[in-house]
Structures are given as structure tokens and as C-alpha cells.
Amino acid sequence: xxKFSLPQQKKNKLFELLRNRFDKKSDRHQGLSWDDIxxxxxxxxxxxxxxxxxxxxxxxxxxxxxxxxxxxxxFFDCSVESPSGRRSLCYxxxxxxxxxSAKPRNSALGLAAEMGVDVLNEEQYYELQKLGNFDTKxxxxxxxxxxxxxxxxAIFGDYRFGKVFIYHNGVESYYxxxxxxxxxxx
Numbered sequence: 001x002x003k004f005s006l007p008q009q010k011k012n013k014l015f016e017l018l019r020n021r022f023d024k025k026s027d028r029h030q031g032l033s034w035d036d037i038x039x040x041x042x043x044x045x046x047x048x049x050x051x052x053x054x055x056x057x058x059x060x061x062x063x064x065x066x067x068x069x070x071x072x073x074x075f076f077d078c079s080v081e082s083p084s085g086r087r088s089l090c091y092x093x094x095x096x097x098x099x100x101s102a103k104p105r106n107s108a109l110g111l112a113a114e115m116g117v118d119v120l121n122e123e124q125y126y127e128l129q130k131l132g133n134f135d136t137k138x139x140x141x142x143x144x145x146x147x148x149x150x151x152x153x154a155i156f157g158d159y160r161f162g163k164v165f166i167y168h169n170g171v172e173s174y175y176x177x178x179x180x181x182x183x184x185x186x
Contacts (some may be wrong), residue, residue, distance in 0.1 A: 004116075005045040006052055010147045015041075015053050021062050028078070028131050029063045037063055039072050040186055047186045050116035051075060054182055057115070061184065064131060072185040073149060074175030076120065076128050082138035082179035086111060089179065091141055091154035095171035108141040108180040117182035119143045124183060125157045134181075141180040142166065161180075 006014070015038055022034045041048055046185065054061040059077030066073050077083055080116040090096050092109040112119045121143040128134055148155065152172045156178060157164060 004049040008049060010052070011048055014048065014055065017055065018051065018073065021060065023065045025062055025078070029065065029113040032063060032066055032073070033047070037186070040073065044186065046116060047184060050184050051186075054083075054117060054184065058083035059086070059182060061182070064128070067185070070185065075184040075186060076124070077181040078128070078131070078134070080132075080134060080136070082135055082177070086179035087138070088174050088176050089141070090174045091144065091169075091171040092149075095154075099172055103175045107129070109143075112180060115182065117184045120181045120183055122155065122157070122174055125166075125181070126164060127157060128181065129157075133159050135159050138177040138179065139167075139175070141178060144171075 019034050019038070022029065030181070051061055054075070054077055058079055060079040061075045062078040063073050064076045064078070086108070089104050089106050089108045089111060090099065092107045096103060096107040096110065110117055119141060125142050135158040139156045142155045142157050144154040148168070149171065152170055153168045155166055155168050157166045159165070
């Protein structure tokens with residue numbers, strides 16, 4: 001077994017957890033079949049491993065849609081608050097390497113790459129917020145357009161006062177209440 005595969009027993013537990021969440025939150029993925037999703041998942045060990053990483057770091061991944069063009073199911077982190085196992089991270093590895101002191105353990109983009117997921121972009125973050133109220137006490141880094149990143153900034157979002165807010169920060173900053181939300185295409 002390689003690094004990117006799970007023992008069968010762990011896979012079975014993950015599938016059971018994901019199916020229960022899928023059934024419980026059916027409003028997130030109307031018209032989709034869990035059996036079709038699981039069949040597709042079972043053909044990709046590394047996607048199963050990535051979903052497990054999302055779950056183990058507190059993301060509570062769930063299917064939020066299907067991309068007909070690419071024939072892919074979309075899993076987003078749907079935890080109410082930013083995933084607890086992915087907080088206190090600066091934005092990217094360049095920012096992490098530039099910090100001289102009080103370095104965080106990793107960066108959002110670095111950890112996302114290690115997990116095999118993408119960080120939600122602004123449009124995806126708004127899509128997530130249509131499914132409920134997320135990040136009411138925390139915030140989440142959002143994939144930042146290069147023109148902002150080149151100027152030393154990065155964006156993040158949260159939900160306050162009945163509204164989604166998108167803000168900016170320096171890429172080297174990190175906070176105990178800010179993590180990131182992942183996207184996995186299966």
C-alpha cells in the first residue's frame with residue numbers, strides 16, 4: 001500500500017460517514033446518487049485519500065454539485081466553521097519562507113497541495129455560502145488572483161451580519177481563527 005491509499009476498513013468507514021452526510025444534507029446535491037459517486041470514487045485511491053485528509057482535518061467534505069462538462073462531482077469542505085485542523089496558516093509557501101520569526105507550521109496553499117485539494121476561489125466561496133451560514137466565527141483564505149498576490153496581498157472570506165464579506169490581508173499574516181476550505185473534483 002502506498003502513501004496515497006487507505007486500508008479497506010478505513011475506506012469503508014469513510015464511505016459510511018460520507019454517505020450518512022450525503023443523505024442527511026440532501027439539499028446540497030439534489031438529483032445526485034451516492035452510489036454513482038462512490039463507484040467513481042472507488043476508481044481513484046488518491047481521491048479517497050484526499051477526502052480522508054479533508055475529513056481528518058475537520059472539513060466535513062460533502063458533494064455540492066456535479067460538473068457535466070468535466071464529468072466530475074464536486075466535494076467542498078462544509079464544516080460550519082473553517083476546518084479546525086487547517087487554521088493558523090499564512091497564505092502560501094513564499095509568504096511562509098519570508099517570515100523570519102513566529103512562523104506558522106504551514107501555508108494554506110502548501111497544505112492544500114499536500115492534501116491533493118484546491119483552495120476555494122471567491123466564486124466557489126459564494127456558492128458554498130448559498131448552502132448555509134459558514135464561517136460565522138472564523139474566516140477562510142480564498143484562492144487569490146495573481147494581480148492581488150503580486151502586490152503582497154491575499155483574500156479571505158467570512159459570514160457576518162447576514163452577509164458574506166471578502167477581505168484582504170498580507171500573505172504572511174495568520175490567525176488562529178483562519179483556515180481554508182478545500183475543493184476536490186472526483
